[in-house]
Amino acid sequence: MQSEAKVLIVEDDAVMLRGLKDNFEYQGYQVTTAANGEKGLELALSLKPDLIILDLMMPGMNGYEVCQSIREAGLEMPILMLTAKSQESDIVMGLKLGADDYVTKPFGIRELLARAETMLRRTRKQKQTEHTFGDCKLLVESRQFFRSGEEVELSPKEFKLLEFFLEHQDRALSRDWILNQVWGHDVYVTDRTVDRFVTTLRNKIEPNPKEPQFLRTVREVGYKFTCK
Numbered sequence: 001m002q003s004e005a006k007v008l009i010v011e012d013d014a015v016m017l018r019g020l021k022d023n024f025e026y027q028g029y030q031v032t033t034a035a036n037g038e039k040g041l042e043l044a045l046s047l048k049p050d051l052i053i054l055d056l057m058m059p060g061m062n063g064y065e066v067c068q069s070i071r072e073a074g075l076e077m078p079i080l081m082l083t084a085k086s087q088e089s090d091i092v093m094g095l096k097l098g099a100d101d102y103v104t105k106p107f108g109i110r111e112l113l114a115r116a117e118t119m120l121r122r123t124r125k126q127k128q129t130e131h132t133f134g135d136c137k138l139l140v141e142s143r144q145f146f147r148s149g150e151e152v153e154l155s156p157k158e159f160k161l162l163e164f165f166l167e168h169q170d171r172a173l174s175r176d177w178i179l180n181q182v183w184g185h186d187v188y189v190t191d192r193t194v195d196r197f198v199t200t201l202r203n204k205i206e207p208n209p210k211e212p213q214f215l216r217t218v219r220e221v222g223y224k225f226t227c228k
């Protein structure tokens with residue numbers, strides 16, 4: 001069984017729609033269906049599923065139009081096209097409008113499920129762990145920090161310290177615990193080391209470092225990070 005990713009299937013053939021729904025649900029996916037392009041677009045915009053299986057040749061709003069509208073709305077979930085056409089120009093058009101992959105009818109359900117899982121796995125790997133506060137944003141995987149849209153350089157230890165505070169928001173953290181968690185038990189540093197790094201970090205993240213809004217001192221304990 002796969003993780004319960006949300007899948008939207010847009011297909012006007014009732015028999016195929018039911019078969020696809022059953023197979024994806026059997027694999028553990030949360031499945032929503034739409035029998036036409038208009039409803040499919042509505043569900044895509046409101047539910048923001050993890051993956052969309054989209055038939056191209058539908059009456060009314062076709063799959064090309066649905067795909068284009070989804071991308072114009074700024075949604076980036078993977079879209080897998082289903083098409084009865086095998087002409088290269090039709091496939092290229094769908095890909096240019098923002099689809100990520102295609103399967104030509106008739107197709108094997110195992111192939112479709114495998115392609116779907118590959119796309120979802122790729123998307124999961126690409127997702128960033130993101131922390132935001134005030135006008136600041138920390139991107140964990142790419143090791144980047146932004147303030148007011150501009151990238152600000154943090155030293156490796158500053159980055160690790162800020163990440164640690166963000167993961168333990170609204171908790172009073174002792175200097176000893178911060179030292180052990182960020183610097184490690186085998187490195188000889190003192191409480192003053194934490195204080196110095198907190199000072200440099202405040203200069204980079206606080207609107208007014210002399211009156212900290214986020215990284216606050218807790219008397220006789222240490223520090224507490226809060227976004228409130």
